[in-house]
Amino acid sequence: MVLQINPTKQEPVVTWEKLPEDFILPDDPVENIQQPPLAAALTDALGTCDRIQPEMLIASNFAIAATVNQKMVVKAPDWMYVPRVLPLAEKVIRRSYTPSLEGDRVAVAMEFLSETDAGEYSVRAKYPYGKLYCYEQIFQISTYVIFDPYELDLEVRQLQENQYVFQSPTAEGRYWIPEINLFLGIWYGTRLGATMHWLRWWDAAGNLLLWSSEKSELERQRAQQERQRAQQEMQRAQEAIAQLETERQRSESLAAKLRELGIDPNV
Numbered sequence: 001m002v003l004q005i006n007p008t009k010q011e012p013v014v015t016w017e018k019l020p021e022d023f024i025l026p027d028d029p030v031e032n033i034q035q036p037p038l039a040a041a042l043t044d045a046l047g048t049c050d051r052i053q054p055e056m057l058i059a060s061n062f063a064i065a066a067t068v069n070q071k072m073v074v075k076a077p078d079w080m081y082v083p084r085v086l087p088l089a090e091k092v093i094r095r096s097y098t099p100s101l102e103g104d105r106v107a108v109a110m111e112f113l114s115e116t117d118a119g120e121y122s123v124r125a126k127y128p129y130g131k132l133y134c135y136e137q138i139f140q141i142s143t144y145v146i147f148d149p150y151e152l153d154l155e156v157r158q159l160q161e162n163q164y165v166f167q168s169p170t171a172e173g174r175y176w177i178p179e180i181n182l183f184l185g186i187w188y189g190t191r192l193g194a195t196m197h198w199l200r201w202w203d204a205a206g207n208l209l210l211w212s213s214e215k216s217e218l219e220r221q222r223a224q225q226e227r228q229r230a231q232q233e234m235q236r237a238q239e240a241i242a243q244l245e246t247e248r249q250r251s252e253s254l255a256a257k258l259r260e261l262g263i264d265p266n267v
Contacts, residue, residue, distance in 0.1 A: 012068045012125075014138055016100040019065045023072065025096065034149050035112045036060070038199055039079040041191055042110075045201050045209040051180075057082040057103070063096040064106055066138050071127055075134055077109035081180065099139060107179035109135055110145040110199075120146050136164050142179055147186075152197055154186055174202060182209070 039060035046052050063076045074096070085103030088094055099105045111120040111131065122130025125137075135141045136159065144157045144164060156175040157164035169175050174185035183202040191198065191211060201209040210218065255265035 012138060013070075015067045016098050017065075017067045017072075018098055018101060019063070019072065019074070019096045023074075023096075025063050025074065025076075034196060035078050037191070037194055038112055038147070038149070039110075041198055041211060042079055042201070044211050046180075048212045048215050049209045051182075051209075055084045055087075057085045057094075057097060059097075064139060065096050065098045068127070068129070068138055073127070073129060073134065073138065075131060075139070077106075077135075078112045079108075079110040080106050081108040082106050083179065106139055106141045108143045108145065108177060109139075109141045110147065113146065113148040113150070132164070137162070143177055145175075145177075145184065147199055149197055152186060154184075154199070156184070172206075 043052075043058050043060070046058065052058060058079075058081050060079050061076050062080060063074050064080065065072060065074050067073070082097065082099075083104050085097070097103075097106075113120060120131050123133045124130035125133050129138065132144070135144050136157075140159060140162070142159050144159075146155045146157075147153070154169075154173075154175070156167040156169075156177070158167055158178075159165075167175050169185075170183070172185065174183040176182075177184050180201075181204065183204075183206075184199060185202065187198050187200040187208075189195065189198065191213065203209065258265045
């Protein structure tokens with residue numbers, strides 16, 4: 001009789017090695033046409049509110065790399081945030097990012113679901129690794145966000161003791177993202193001609209972070225209001241001057257009549 005022994009599951013051996021220059025990055029088509037504007041809007045709001053610093057890395061559909069069991073593993077979140085990366089040499093273009101080797105771990109990764117694929121939930125624990133497993137166990141990304149723009153479902157997982165834990169939303173349906181110190185939630189409206197449900201940021205006080213287009217429109221309205229106030233002030237000043245001129249003419253007319261009567265108006 002042969003004794004059958006189940007093999008012991010081995011933990012993946014992760015090392016951080018620079019992606020070879022000749023490594024061909026995946027060039028998969030964007031399956032969700034809402035993904036580019038969603039990602040751009042998130043970054044735009046942070047930039048508009050001066051929350052992006054030079055040492056940060058914020059990117060969309062950008063490759064992050066690790067070597068697992070001597071095999072190169074590359075994933076490209078729809079949106080990602082790294083709080084601090086090491087500067088590159090002058091004129092060098094960053095084509096990928098290797099955590100630990102080039103700076104901090106990825107702090108936030110977001111995936112926007114397509115209508116045909118659910119790979120964002122994959123926990124495949126062998127090569128090629130599923131995204132959820134890869135983000136949790138290999139890259140150990142602190143916060144993993146999955147947004148379904150079709151079902152309007154927003155899920156936020158945070159890494160606790162090397163395992164993702166679902167986070168609960170506030171009464172407004174928003175999630176606190178501690179790595180960015182902002183709330184994240186769903187908002188319906190129009191940006192650059194596209195009317196749909198967006199992911200947006202709110203600060204701790206509940207104030208919505210504006211997009212650059214909204215800030216420009218707000219500044220335009222404020223400038224217009226200032227012009228209107230200036231015009232009103234000018235009109236009031238002109239009316240006051242006219243009133244003074246009327247009073248002066250009335251005083252001169254009265255003085256002339258007094259002189260006709262032989263009365264000195266200055267006495």
